């Protein structure tokens with residue numbers, strides 16, 4: 589096994605609260621990231637993802653626990669660590685007054701790279717980000733997806749060993765997300781270590797080799813997307829709608845003696861019933877043919893990380 593590039597052990601970030609015990613935004617996270625791995629933190633708003641990323645990025649100090657980035661302690665080696673990381677923060681912080689190319693150039697200079705190298709890097713990264721035609725456009729004139737790609741390009745100026753991406757596609761439309769995923773996938777193929785946070789289960793499934801599911805500053809589960817689904821959910825999910833007022837009553841019946849197999853799990857959401865089962869069509873046939881119940885809509889799908897999260901926390905990833 590190669591040396592991990594990130595090691596966190598019982599990592600804690602506490603924020604003081606007046607007249608009360610400290611609030612633990614990060615409450616004892618332990619994980620390791622291997623070189624070349626694409627590692628994710630999946631969790632809802634407020635889970636502590638950004639706080640963790642800031643500690644990894646050596647811009648926020650930890651309260652307790654151990655943290656090592658590229659073998660270095662961020663408490664002692666902040667500048668060295670920052671010079672070897674690429675960072676894509678949750679909020680874009682590009683310079684709106686400058687054009688796209690200048691943003692890359694200036695950032696390279698900030699890392700102390702010679703002007704000629706910066707110019708070459710800027711052009712190379714504009715091509716990578718598919719922004720060559722926008723090189724001279726002021727950042728303020730770029731779309732959300734373009735700004736995000738430019739921020740990623742900027743994060744690559746110093747040829748980082750690790751790229752940190754905090755919610756890379758939040759707020760983007762589906763088309764812009766796919767363009768971005770494609771770029772991130774290329775980085776992954778080139779062997780760049782990616783650490784990303786997201787509250788989108790499809791993003792985690794697409795991009796992460798391995799991930800931790802985080803809620804309220806704690807790890808709920810860890811594994812590959814496939815292993816998490818295998819461990820914490822069924823193969824298929826049947827979604828049925830009987831109308832807002834009828835769902836609870838129907839769910840009781842499904843759980844009852846003539847209901848579904850005892851291996852199937854029934855979960856009621858405000859607008860629909862989820863049935864966790866190995867064979868969705870078979871469960872549907874039982875509901876319609878044996879029980880004589882007729883859902884307004886029905887859908888059979890594979891289990892996703894969203895289902896894993898629901899199982900582990902009783903809540904949805906996106907509130």
Ligand SMILES: Nc1ncnc2c1ncn2[C@@H]1O[C@H](COP(=O)(O)OP(=O)(O)O)[C@@H](O)[C@H]1O
Nearest residue numbers: 603611613631632633634635636637638639640
């Ligand atoms: N500077 C701060 N002071 C106090 N509380 C904070 C601060 N930053 C974040 N928090 C709180 O810590 C928790 C985790 O925040 P954050 O790491 O931003 O979550 P996420 O990125 O997963 O949405 C939230 O409840 C947030 O309100």
Ligand SMILES: [Mg+2]
Nearest residue numbers: 637638678755
């Ligand atoms: Mg965040």
